[in-house]
Amino acid sequence: MKKQTFFLMVIGVLFSCNKNDDSINLESEIIGSWKLIQMTGSIPNSETTGSEMDWQETYQLNSNGTFQKSRERDGVVTEVSGTYNLTDNSKEQLLELNFNSESEIIGSCTSNIKETMIFQSETIFYNSWNACDGPGLKYEKIE
Known part of the structure; x- marks a missing residue:
């Protein structure tokens, strides 16, 4: 009887596991402000942080699926x-940002109106722009 009970418990545990257990639950976690905290270039050891970065930047992600991106550079705010949506590929969770219009502050390899961010954790994401010689940009949730 003990063997049967143990066997049923093992089977129950195995079938209760979800293949997405390793993924980050981001649905509600992404809402809020995200601030640029680090820039890297294509040259090794070219990392900058804080006021040393070429610009300051934030994203505000809203619960209704909209966002606002703001960049301050040389005293000019753009x-x-x-709108945004979350997607999963086979390796990571992605944040796709679809802009209403083209802008010089959109950093993308593939489109003038779309950015893709990759989640490192629930509080850190980074852009995919560096895959095509753009700067590597890392953001942290601040509220």
Whole structure:
């Protein structure tokens, strides 16, 4: 009887596991402000942080699926907005940002109106722009 009970418990545990257990639950965690905390270039050891970065930047992700991106560079603030969605590929969770219009502050390899961010953790994401010689940009959730 003990063997049967143990066997049923093992089977129950195995079938209760979900293949997405390793993924980050981001549905509600992404809402809020995200701030640029690090820039890297294509030259090794070219990392900058804080006020040493070429610009300061934030994303505000709203619960209704919209966002606003704001960049301050040389005292000039540029803002753009759009909608976002979360997707999973086979290796990582992605944040796709679809802008309402083209802007010089959109950093993308493939489109003038779309950015893709890759989640490192629930509080850190980074862009995919560096895959095509753009700067590597890392963001942290601040609220």
